[in-house]
Amino acid sequence: MKKLFIISILFFFTGIITFAQQDTMFIHQPGGIVLKVAINDIDSIVFYSSGIPGNTVTDIDGNVYNIVQIGNQEWFGQNLKVTHFNDGSEIAIETGNDNWSNLSTPAYCWYNNDLANKNPYGALYNWFTLNEAGNGGKNVCPEGWHVPSDDEWETLVTYLGGQYEAGGKLKETGTVHWNSPNTGATNESGFTALPGGYRAGTDGAFVAMNEKAYWWSDTENYSSSGWYRNINNNSAQVYRHHLGKDFGYSVRCLKDEE
Structure with missing residues (x-):
């Protein structure tokens, strides 16, 4: 069976790939050969970067995020953790279940109202928080x-092979989280998706940490709902749905086009 090789390009990796007599691939690092593979055994070679070396961005609260380039898009490498808008004004924190489910204004929370979940999962935001048209810009x-649109999420998913396989390429490997x-x-995208769960808009309950990841888009579906993407622990698929704007999901920021 032919093999798919995925090679991570990091700032400290100075490897060289050479081909001998066009039938063998060698990967070199300083100090010697680290991999030797027969060409006939290789189906394809994929290069990806787990981050743009040395590139980070800092939010208004001082949280630092890696930048990950996927195709022509640049994404945060972690979920958003900020508690203020970028003009310095506060985002309301809401801990009460009943209050959360009745909100129609910007708010955030930590999963289970536990600040320990800020790292690594980030905050959960209702859709009103990211809707610039409705929150005063x-x-x-x-x-x-900016918060990506539904179309910008679709660009990411398509670049990673479509909805049935993109989720696997977005997810952190292993079972630590x-x-x-x-x-x-x-x-292989370097996106390092983590299962931060969500907060239900119906009753304010916290659900599905370690099982599912949800991210808002800034695109409205109906007046009461917005589009989002989610992935889970038992599938490589990315799911696209819409739910009430009072649900609490994670946010990933996307760099503005120049």
């Missing part, structure tokens, strides 16, 4: 960044 992302089996996880 306030942006939760740093200047030069994801519950087993973490189907299809390779993280």
Whole structure:
């Protein structure tokens, strides 16, 4: 069976690929050969970067995020953790279940109302927080960044092979954060998706940490709902749905086009 080789390009990796007599591939690092493979055994070679070396962005609260380039898009490498809009105004924190489910204004929370979940999962935001058209033009992302639209999410999914396999390429590997089996996880995109769960808009309950990841788009579906993407621990698929704007999901910021 032919093999797919995925090679991570990091700032400290100075490897060289050579081909001998066009039948063998050698990968060199300083000090010697680290891999030797017969060409006939290789189906394809994929190069990806787990981050743009040395590139980070800092939000208004001082949280630092890696930048990950996927295709022509640049994404945060972690979920948003900010508690202020980028103009310095506060985002309301809401801990009460009844209050959360009745909100129609911007708000955030930590999963289970536990600040310990800030790292690594980030905050959960209702859709009103990221809707600049309805919140007075306030942006939760740093200047030069924005909450992606439904179409921009679709661009990402399409670049990673479509809805049935993109989820695996987005997910962090292993079961440190994801519950087993973490189907299809390779993280070859460098996106490092984590299962931060969500907060239900119906009753304010916290649901599905370690099992599912949800991210808002800034695109409205109906007056009461917005589009989102989610992935889970037992599939490599990315799912596209819409739900009430009072649900609490994670946010990833996307760099503005120049």
